[in-house]
Amino acid sequence: MSDATLPRLLMQNVERLGDRVALREKDFGIWQTVTWRQFGEHVRAFALGLRALGLQRDDKVAIIGDNRPEWLYAELAAQAIGGASVGVYQDSVAEEVKYVLEAAEARVIVVEDQEQVDKIIEIWPELHNVLKVIYYEPKGMRGYREPYLAHFPDIEELGRAYDREHPGLFEAELARGQPDDVAILSTTSGTTGTPKLAMLSHRNLISQGAGLLAVDPLGPEDEFVSFLPLAWVGEQMITVAAGLQCGFTINFPESASTVQENIREIGPRVMFSPPRIWENMLSQVQVKIQDSTRLKRAVYEWAITQGYAMADARFSGTPPGPGLRLRYGLARLLVFEQLKDHLGLRFLKRAYTGGAALGPDVFRFYHALGVNLKQVYGQTESSGLSVIHRDGQIKFQTVGTPLPATEIRVAENGEILVKSPSVFSGYYKNPQATAEVLHDGWLHSGDAGYFDEDGQLIVIDRAKDVMTLHDGTRFSPQFIENKLKFSPFIKEAVVFGGDWPFVTAMINIDFANVGKWAESRQISYTTYTDLAQKPQVYALIRKDVERTNADLPQAARIKRFLLLHKELDADDGELTRTRKVRRRLVAQRYDEIVDALYGDQGELELETTITYQDGRMALIKTRLRVEEMDQAPPTAEHQPARLVAR
Amino acid sequence: MAGRNGATLPEPQMVIDGVSLSFGGVRALSEISFNVYPGTIQAIIGPNGAGKTSLLNCISGLYRPQEGQIRFEGRNIIGLAPHQIARLGIARSFQNIELFRHMTVVDNLMLGRHVHMHSGVLSGGLYWGRAQREEIAHRELVEQVIDLLEIQAIRKKTVGALSYGLQKRVELGRALAMSPRLLLLDEPMAGMNSEEKEDMARFILDISEEQRTTIVLIEHDMGVVMDISDNVAVLEFGLLIAYGTPDEVKANPRVIDAYLGREHAA
Numbered sequence: 001m002s003d004a005t006l007p008r009l010l011m012q013n014v015e016r017l018g019d020r021v022a023l024r025e026k027d028f029g030i031w032q033t034v035t036w037r038q039f040g041e042h043v044r045a046f047a048l049g050l051r052a053l054g055l056q057r058d059d060k061v062a063i064i065g066d067n068r069p070e071w072l073y074a075e076l077a078a079q080a081i082g083g084a085s086v087g088v089y090q091d092s093v094a095e096e097v098k099y100v101l102e103a104a105e106a107r108v109i110v111v112e113d114q115e116q117v118d119k120i121i122e123i124w125p126e127l128h129n130v131l132k133v134i135y136y137e138p139k140g141m142r143g144y145r146e147p148y149l150a151h152f153p154d155i156e157e158l159g160r161a162y163d164r165e166h167p168g169l170f171e172a173e174l175a176r177g178q179p180d181d182v183a184i185l186s187t188t189s190g191t192t193g194t195p196k197l198a199m200l201s202h203r204n205l206i207s208q209g210a211g212l213l214a215v216d217p218l219g220p221e222d223e224f225v226s227f228l229p230l231a232w233v234g235e236q237m238i239t240v241a242a243g244l245q246c247g248f249t250i251n252f253p254e255s256a257s258t259v260q261e262n263i264r265e266i267g268p269r270v271m272f273s274p275p276r277i278w279e280n281m282l283s284q285v286q287v288k289i290q291d292s293t294r295l296k297r298a299v300y301e302w303a304i305t306q307g308y309a310m311a312d313a314r315f316s317g318t319p320p321g322p323g324l325r326l327r328y329g330l331a332r333l334l335v336f337e338q339l340k341d342h343l344g345l346r347f348l349k350r351a352y353t354g355g356a357a358l359g360p361d362v363f364r365f366y367h368a369l370g371v372n373l374k375q376v377y378g379q380t381e382s383s384g385l386s387v388i389h390r391d392g393q394i395k396f397q398t399v400g401t402p403l404p405a406t407e408i409r410v411a412e413n414g415e416i417l418v419k420s421p422s423v424f425s426g427y428y429k430n431p432q433a434t435a436e437v438l439h440d441g442w443l444h445s446g447d448a449g450y451f452d453e454d455g456q457l458i459v460i461d462r463a464k465d466v467m468t469l470h471d472g473t474r475f476s477p478q479f480i481e482n483k484l485k486f487s488p489f490i491k492e493a494v495v496f497g498g499d500w501p502f503v504t505a506m507i508n509i510d511f512a513n514v515g516k517w518a519e520s521r522q523i524s525y526t527t528y529t530d531l532a533q534k535p536q537v538y539a540l541i542r543k544d545v546e547r548t549n550a551d552l553p554q555a556a557r558i559k560r561f562l563l564l565h566k567e568l569d570a571d572d573g574e575l576t577r578t579r580k581v582r583r584r585l586v587a588q589r590y591d592e593i594v595d596a597l598y599g600d601q602g603e604l605e606l607e608t609t610i611t612y613q614d615g616r617m618a619l620i621k622t623r624l625r626v627e628e629m630d631q632a633p634p635t636a637e638h639q640p641a642r643l644v645a646r
Numbered sequence: 647m648a649g650r651n652g653a654t655l656p657e658p659q660m661v662i663d664g665v666s667l668s669f670g671g672v673r674a675l676s677e678i679s680f681n682v683y684p685g686t687i688q689a690i691i692g693p694n695g696a697g698k699t700s701l702l703n704c705i706s707g708l709y710r711p712q713e714g715q716i717r718f719e720g721r722n723i724i725g726l727a728p729h730q731i732a733r734l735g736i737a738r739s740f741q742n743i744e745l746f747r748h749m750t751v752v753d754n755l756m757l758g759r760h761v762h763m764h765s766g767v768l769s770g771g772l773y774w775g776r777a778q779r780e781e782i783a784h785r786e787l788v789e790q791v792i793d794l795l796e797i798q799a800i801r802k803k804t805v806g807a808l809s810y811g812l813q814k815r816v817e818l819g820r821a822l823a824m825s826p827r828l829l830l831l832d833e834p835m836a837g838m839n840s841e842e843k844e845d846m847a848r849f850i851l852d853i854s855e856e857q858r859t860t861i862v863l864i865e866h867d868m869g870v871v872m873d874i875s876d877n878v879a880v881l882e883f884g885l886l887i888a889y890g891t892p893d894e895v896k897a898n899p900r901v902i903d904a905y906l907g908r909e910h911a912a
Contacts, residue, residue: 027793028786028789028790028792028793029789029792029798030789139793139794139852139856140848140851140852140855140856142855142856143855254798255796255798257798257799258798258799261799
């Protein structure tokens with residue numbers, strides 16, 4: 001395994017698994033299959049096609065598009081001839097695409113469809129040294145005449161011809177690959193600035209996948225649905241790094257809007273998703289239950305209570321009594337099995353959440369259903385993950401224990417340090433940034449954390465985000481935000497407090513769920529802005545803030561909140577492409593709002609210019625109300641686990 | 647009058663030749679004549695009551711004009727019943743949605759394939775032999791339409807439960823499922839917001855490009871018409887007052903009059 005590269009692993013699978021199904025893609029309403037043998041043939045053909053175009057070793061191939069077999073063909077093809085791939089988030093605007101392409105010095109750009117091609121054409125005059133732009137979905141492409149465009153199968157055909165002229169070349173190139181060659185450039189999420197490109201080698205990724213599989217084995221009979229952007233390191237880690245080693249079947253959904261349905265059809269055995277996906281699924285359940293009949297609601301309430309009791313018993317390590325076991329069995333039979341079936345979670349061996357902190361309430365919910373959900377912790381720079389929950393040792397406030405061959409240390413200042421074969425060698429062409437995070441092989445994560453009494457790691461938050469409250473306690477804003485987001489009515493929340501005398505929150509309502517709630521109460525509204533400023537909606541969210549406050553110590557309680565007039569959006573740079581809030585940028589952009597939260601005027605007149613997708617601008621005037629919470633001090637006996645302070 | 651791809655004038659696919667239509671004393675159309683060329687997007691515009699929908703109804707066989715001819719691929723289709731015209735390869739969508747609300751999207755689209763189904767009552771009833779093979783072939787075609795219009799997620803939803811914009815898209819899909827050579831669209835974007843309109847415009851262009859289907863559409867949104875059409879016919883009070891490329895039509899003084907209501911003296 002020590003000399004393995006990703007494309008060599010693929011070729012081993014071709015030998016070992018041949019005609020077993022490697023990939024499945026739903027197209028024209030039918031799950032179309034690709035065997036390992038076909039997978040290998042596509043990679044070979046495309047690799048030689050790239051070579052025929054003039055791609056050299058160490059050249060980079062950028063890939064932009066939804067998850068499709070071609071995405072993996074392109075990545076592994078680039079690697080097979082000594083290149084590296086760089087994934088670009090498919091919803092990036094042209095400017096962001098340009099940034100990544102330039103930073104990575106991409107020589108070939110593989111894109112999905114017309115939408116992405118149009119972005120490339122827009123920025124084409126500013127790109128240099130690009131050999132070809134290759135698309136794999138030809139719809140709408142008939143009229144395009146740009147000489148640098150090519151259709152994916154045509155490049156494969158070119159590769160097959162090249163193969164006939166240069167027999168043995170593919171094998172030779174494959175053999176030249178070294179484990180320490182860069183396999184992918186992975187964009188960091190960039191919550192604090194523009195994304196950087198982390199160089200991850202074959203060894204980094206393979207040791208990562210091997211570590212995960214050593215803890216939680218998977219095999220060729222297992223199913224996995226790949227629906228999160230392959231540009232994200234987490235998806236790379238499980239789909240490519242672990243997938244090629246265990247040989248499970250990778251399923252690609254039909255379209256972004258059919259993901260839920262397709263997951264249900266496949267019934268995956270393993271899932272890896274960021275908190276957002278788990279939160280959304282939970283919201284869906286909460287909303288549907290509210291809409292259902294009184295009897296069903298009562299049965300659900302009873303069942304979930306049993307589920308929570310069972311989950312808490314397991315978390316605390318006390319064996320559940322026979323009464324609880326009986327009641328839980330009944331709850332499973334009546335509710336949980338059906339619920340899991342609807343969500344597509346029925347056949348899950350285990351599921352992971354990572355990329356950001358998941359609120360403990362959401363975590364408990366899945367364990368109540370009997371979903372073996374585990375926290376993982378890691379970052380792009382350590383190939384995705386380095387710490388993971390072990391079966392039977394799951395505590396919702398921790399992220400588990402280090403993977404095999406991984407060392408974790410907490411520095412004097414509370415920062416989490418990581419050393420492992422999966423830690424990257426540096427940022428691409430950015431030695432300065434590299435020097436800031438890598439010291440003697442230790443990766444400085446920038447996260448604050450500590451080990452609990454069982455040796456499990458507790459991650460507090462980004463070290464820079466940890467707030468020191470006015471009474472001196474240190475506190476994680478993310479913890480409060482996650483508590484708020486447990487409500488199906490709250491989509492996003494940004495909590496302020498560190499530099500101010502008390503804690504406040506800026507809240508984004510969930511348009512769909514609050515809209516539905518308003519309709520069922522005959523509250524009429526026009527737009528998001530209008531709905532967010534309804535007094536009834538303020539009252540609704542106020543209840544969620546009260547619920548959140550009840551679990552918080554006095555000093556961390558939200559004193560004032562405000563419902564924002566627009567949704568935070570990645571296109572406006574307020575969220576990263578992995579949907580994390582860019583806290584600092586938001587605080588700057590909405591400084592008026594922050595001032596209002598800490599001022600005494602109780603409301604705020606706001607003028608914002610918005611740019612529509614077609615470039616038109618409009619000026620919107622809104623009045624935002626600041627809601628004041630009562631400060632009657634209920635005793636905070638229930639101390640939350642993620643409260644810091646050592 | 648050349649098509650978007652710069653070709654010289656080919657044989658027209660449809661010739662509208664001196665068509666006049668009256669309802670009692672009201673003259674809805676007076677001697678309308680123009681050609682529709684294969685593979686183009688032909689817009690028909692005009693103020694309310696100009697006779698646009700009447701003309702479309704004449705083509706699809708719902709109205710029978712008193713004078714003139716409409717020749718589709720060389721054959722006069724006036725006097726043919728709507729189902730006969732449909733069988734010739736002319737499909738249409740309606741201004742007001744005319745779908746089976748209680749059926750699924752797939753079933754509505756499969757109905758669009760009805761003109762092409764040939765198996766008899768017996769084999770159809772037993773779903774055996776030819777009927778089964780036919781059904782699979784038709785379903786495959788329907789899936790291509792679903793893919794083209796990006797309605798995978800609503801494939802099995804009941805039409806009545808869909809939003810207006812999606813219903814319009816399904817209606818377009820049903821017309822498309824007929825594999826027509828000429829597609830008549832009556833205000834495909836009416837009542838849509840600007841995002842839905844943009845999507846619809848893209849689908850119409852895709853249909854035109856991917857399937858080379860000739861499209862005749864009535865539309866009020868001038869921006870859309872001028873963006874996507876190859877040729878525009880302008881009607882006013884039942885008369886054809888202008889015909890040409892979008893640029894020619896935009897510059898035509900009579901069109902400016904009709905749209906801005908300027909005095910003729912000016």
